Amino acid sequence: MALVRQRTAQGSNATEIEKKIKRGNALRQGSAWRWSRGSVALLLVALSLCGAAMWLYVTSLDSEVTETLVRGSELVSPQPRVYSVECSEDYESYKRYPGCTPQKCGRAVTDSVVTREEAQALRRDVRERIQAVIAETFDLDPAMVYLTKPTFFSRINSTAAKTQHDEYWHPHIDKVTYGSFDYTSLLYLSDYGSDFTGGRFIFMDQNGNRTVEPRAGRVSFFTSGSENLHRVERVTWGTRYAITVSFTCDPAHAISDPTLP
Numbered sequence: 532m533a534l535v536r537q538r539t540a541q542g543s544n545a546t547e548i549e550k551k552i553k554r555g556n557a558l559r560q561g562s563a564w565r566w567s568r569g570s571v572a573l574l575l576v577a578l579s580l581c582g583a584a585m586w587l588y589v590t591s592l593d594s595e596v597t598e599t600l601v602r603g604s605e606l607v608s609p610q611p612r613v614y615s616v617e618c619s620e621d622y623e624s625y626k627r628y629p630g631c632t633p634q635k636c637g638r639a640v641t642d643s644v645v646t647r648e649e650a651q652a653l654r655r656d657v658r659e660r661i662q663a664v665i666a667e668t669f670d671l672d673p674a675m676v677y678l679t680k681p682t683f684f685s686r687i688n689s690t691a692a693k694t695q696h697d698e699y700w701h702p703h704i705d706k707v708t709y710g711s712f713d714y715t716s717l718l719y720l721s722d723y724g725s726d727f728t729g730g731r732f733i734f735m736d737q738n739g740n741r742t743v744e745p746r747a748g749r750v751s752f753f754t755s756g757s758e759n760l761h762r763v764e765r766v767t768w769g770t771r772y773a774i775t776v777s778f779t780c781d782p783a784h785a786i787s788d789p790t791l792p
């Protein structure tokens with residue numbers, strides 16, 4: 532009986548040892564599995580960090596954009612969306628022309644002045660319509676507002692962004708850059724996001740940067756003084772087409788209708 536019991540004890544001891552060995556293996560396997568899961572997690576973290584770093588690098592140039600005034604996907608119609616800003620003192624150092632020199636300043640966007648179809652096949656009366664909406668928005672006499680130069684067609688792609696002497700992404704004031712400007716308008720001919728990336732228009736205010744996303748047929752217009760310091764974000768992909776149409780209050784700077792390409 533005692534022998535049997537001992538054998539049983541030994542047997543149970545053997546079983547105990549086998550169990551311990553198995554448990555040990557299981558533990559080793561478990562930790563090995565845990566380690567590989569850990570390294571996958573580490574790898575994922577590293578990859579996401581790389582991705583985040585790349586994203587930050589790509590967006591760093593324009594990460595200061597804080598507010599979008601008008602999204603590319605929106606349709607601003609029928610009334611222009613007007614954002615009033617206080618007029619700067621710039622105009623005081625220029626001759627004042629009643630019915631034209633800004634009394635109220637601001638910036639505005641509309642998608643109803645030019646249709647998308649018209650944006651693709653430009654018509655000459657676009658200038659008149661833009662002039663009319665500016666006069667209406669800023670309470671001017673349309674006959675006292677004159678088209679001025681330069682009125683230019685711009686085609687910007689990512690290559691142009693690197694080589695162009697006229698570095699459009701630098702902040703500027705139109706009235707300072709082109710003395711004759713009193714009202715600046717931009718007619719966009721392509722869509723932000725689908726025709727090109729980057730290339731948003733940015734008003735740089737003291738308390739934040741505000742953007743307008745271009746959209747074929749969209750007209751954005753604003754008073755040209757330092758109340759509307761702005762720049763254009765670098766185009767990172769695709770081609771951004773726009774036409775700048777500018778107006779002056781000074782008849783001496785008036786030009787006749789341009790022949791658009």
Ligand SMILES: *[C@@H]1O[C@H](CO)[C@@H](O)[C@H](O)[C@H]1NC(C)=O
Nearest residue numbers: 687688689690691768769770
């Ligand atoms: C940008 O436009 C220029 C001039 O038309 C052209 O030579 C260049 O290849 C274009 N770049 C890209 C990235 O499409």
Ligand SMILES: *[C@@H]1O[C@H](CO)[C@@H](O)[C@H](O)[C@H]1NC(C)=O
Nearest residue numbers: 595597735736737738739740
């Ligand atoms: C607006 O953007 C510029 C750079 O383009 C940046 O220096 C400035 O701090 C930004 N303004 C605000 C108030 O975030």
